[in-house]
Ligand code: PXG
């Protein structure tokens with residue numbers, strides 16, 4: 001293979017995250033630039049972005065407005081502490097975010113990633129109960145097949161076995177709801193599946209087991225992204241909400257993937273008509289141009305902390321880079337691009353076409369399920385005998401050879417392109433995935 005750009009000499013020093021390092025370093029998949037819907041690979045080929053990077057480049061790559069905002073910010077105020085001081089863009093961005101979040105989730109705490117947003121939300125939940133004199137509420141409830149990043153809190157409430165088993169005992173006082181994937185009843189569902197709302201009732205059992213007075217919060221992804229696009233059954237989230245209300249438990253939606261238009265609405269909370277007590281977000285917040293995450297908390301949660309002497313810090317939590325000026329600038333520009341281009345409405349408009357195309361992949365014999373919602377789709381292949389995940393891995397490599405970036409988890413191919421994708425590009429992506437699925441054995 002001839003390379004338009006040289007492959008770095010030293011591939012050993014970078015310990016790559018969530019990657020089989022030895023395989024990658026034998027056959028590196030390196031991208032050197034990106035614009036709109038495409039990356040360029042080191043060997044100079046255009047690569048259609050079928051995954052918006054890692055579900056994060058919602059407005060497409062290299063948006064000039066964001067580049068300009070970052071440049072100007074770096075030239076004006078390289079850094080300002082957010083502990084005891086602040087930069088104006090932080091307030092502006094928090095205000096813009098709170099105009100997008102459902103009421104009353106109008107208090108915004110900034111982090112630098114989704115993982116930090118999750119750990120922040122879990123800490124706020126525990127501290128909130130304590131601030132109200134309810135300090136026995138420390139238990140956190142997650143869900144099987146949930147992904148909540150890689151902090152100790154996030155992996156403890158997360159439900160991915162591989163992310164947990166290597167790290168010992170994790171947080172204690174955690175329990176998990178069952179996942180909502182019911183392939184026998186719901187396979188090839190379009191949008192929200194019919195069956196499974198009753199799985200939320202397991203929360204009643206868990207709460208009774210531990211006693212409601214010990215439970216602080218329930219955290220779920222409204223749509224589970226990382227573990228293969230698990231769309232919530234109709235009525236499921238409503239039931240979780242009502243059980244949480246019944247027992248005074250906070251409900252946290254992890255909207256790191258589902259936020260900022262991915263489902264055709266501001267947040268999944270809007271799409272499903274259920275308002276949690278906190279939402280975590282990241283990724284699309286800055287169109288991924290600068291790392292940033294956030295927690296949106298209800299006004300009641302914020303107010304519960306605003307007691308005591310006024311010179312005393314109310315929440316002992318924060319990151320050096322919370323509300324970094326450059327991230328705030330990128331966030332403001334990204335939100336402006338979404339608004340001006342009506343990009344979330346565009347997702348809603350494309351959803352029908354996307355759904356029809358994605359489901360056309362059902363013809364291939366090894367495809368055992370297809371799921372979709374918003375501008376997200378998952379194509380699940382049967383595992384090869386004795387080699388779970390191998391087929392998916394080969395599919396990812398073959399797709400890159402053919403000119404597309406896709407995500408795989410196990411034997412599931414997940415697609416989540418930028419919202420600027422055209423119908424022709426949807427056709428191209430789906431045709432390429434069809435060829436990939438047909439060509440691997
Ligand atoms: N919560 C959710 C719901 C996520 O999807 C995180 C938290 C953690 O965010 P950070 O910014 O710390 O990575 C995520 C991240 C994939 C994939 O391929 C998904 C994520 C990250 C990387 C890959 O499914 N989600």
Ligand code: PLP
Nearest residue numbers: 111112116317318319320321322
């Ligand atoms: N470790 C040390 C030694 C530190 O001084 C700090 C912050 O001051 C941290 C970790 C936390 O870093 P950050 O605020 O970037 O999360």
